[in-house]
Amino acid sequence: MTDRITRLRDDLIAWFERHQRDLPWRRRRDAYAVWLSEVMLQQTQVVTVVPYFERFLARFPTIADLAAAELDEVLSMWSGLGYYARARNLHRAAGIMAQGGIPTRAVELRALPGLGPYTAAAIASFAFGEAVPVLDGNVARVLCRLEALELPDDQNLPDLKQRAEVFLDRARPGPFNEAMMELGALICVPGDPRCLVCPVAKHCRAHALGLEKRLPLARVRIEKKPLHLACGVVRDGDELLLIRRAEKGLFGGLWELPSVEVDPNAPTIDVKRALQKIGLDARSAKPIATVRRTLTHRLLTMALWDCVATSKTAWREGRFVTEADWPTLGLSTAMRKALEKVTTATR
Numbered sequence: 001m002t003d004r005i006t007r008l009r010d011d012l013i014a015w016f017e018r019h020q021r022d023l024p025w026r027r028r029r030d031a032y033a034v035w036l037s038e039v040m041l042q043q044t045q046v047v048t049v050v051p052y053f054e055r056f057l058a059r060f061p062t063i064a065d066l067a068a069a070e071l072d073e074v075l076s077m078w079s080g081l082g083y084y085a086r087a088r089n090l091h092r093a094a095g096i097m098a099q100g101g102i103p104t105r106a107v108e109l110r111a112l113p114g115l116g117p118y119t120a121a122a123i124a125s126f127a128f129g130e131a132v133p134v135l136d137g138n139v140a141r142v143l144c145r146l147e148a149l150e151l152p153d154d155q156n157l158p159d160l161k162q163r164a165e166v167f168l169d170r171a172r173p174g175p176f177n178e179a180m181m182e183l184g185a186l187i188c189v190p191g192d193p194r195c196l197v198c199p200v201a202k203h204c205r206a207h208a209l210g211l212e213k214r215l216p217l218a219r220v221r222i223e224k225k226p227l228h229l230a231c232g233v234v235r236d237g238d239e240l241l242l243i244r245r246a247e248k249g250l251f252g253g254l255w256e257l258p259s260v261e262v263d264p265n266a267p268t269i270d271v272k273r274a275l276q277k278i279g280l281d282a283r284s285a286k287p288i289a290t291v292r293r294t295l296t297h298r299l300l301t302m303a304l305w306d307c308v309a310t311s312k313t314a315w316r317e318g319r320f321v322t323e324a325d326w327p328t329l330g331l332s333t334a335m336r337k338a339l340e341k342v343t344t345a346t347r
């Protein structure tokens with residue numbers, strides 16, 4: 001073991017002990033809190049996650065409570081956080097753990113629904129002290145800079161995994177992993193790292209070479225694909241028809257206005273035909289409103305069509321609900337906006 005890495009670990013952990021943020025999941029380091037927080041933090045900012053985490057734990061204080069809950073309630077508590085597959089997997093994994101106990105090793109945790117290598121390593125090292133490195137986007141960026149790696153961080157993965165193993169403090173794997181993640185979140189940030197206040201600057205190769213702003217090289221950006229939906233607004237008095245989506249895929253398991261994907265340039269007659277195929281008859285020549293949302297990988301446009309239902313067998317599970325029912329249903333933020341538009345358009 002080189003002196004450089006030994007001193008880097010000591011400096012990093014000493015900094016973390018003094019400067020770490022006071023976050024609710026750091027007040028209890030049991031496997032459930034680590035698991036829940038890490039799943040919520042995937043693709044989501046800390047400031048957004050904090051109130052969700054606190055509400056979720058207040059409602060489901062233990063894994064057994066989560067396992068015993070209805071999926072609809074779990075999805076409704078998740079409503080607004082996005083990536084709803086996370087909530088469905090959380091619920092399924094809770095069911096398995098409530099029966100068989102919580103695995104303590106990363107390799108066993110990875111067998112649970114929705115637990116990838118990163119989350120499994122976080123739980124195993126933070127809650128059970130297993131010596132496995134955590135390699136998320138923040139840690140990958142820090143490692144690229146510490147080692148002055150030129151390639152974009154995703155192309156470096158095998159190399160990064162090996163280096164993450166070398167850097168890991170095996171006597172203190174949990175604090176070390178958390179400190180690396182915190183350094184990436186607060187100091188070694190994308191674009192313009194704060195090297196002047198960095199606790200490991202004297203061990204950093206990119207900083208020594210003046211390359212810290214260039215590394216890691218930018219990834220190729222993936223274009224967001226447009227997704228155009230024609231949504232049917234079917235009323236019964238002050239109730240609206242919502243159907244539940246299939247479990248898999250975008251917004252899986254959530255409730256929505258019955259919808260069908262259409263070509264953005266399709267003439268009205270084709271949109272009406274597409275709606276007929278899902279058991280709906282559009283009553284006017286144009287939509288009553290349009291909602292646009294930017295999702296992580298899609299640019300979503302929803303055109304809301306006033307419809308009557310012509311078939312009750314076109315969907316698996318449907319029910320008429322009032323506005324008062326919305327909080328009890330799993331709804332995506334996009335669908336909530338659509339329902340608000342429908343409500344305001346008819347007032």
Ligand code: SF4
Nearest residue numbers: 188195198201204212
């Ligand atoms: S010195 Fe700069 S580039 Fe190196 S780890 Fe610290 S913040 Fe990141």
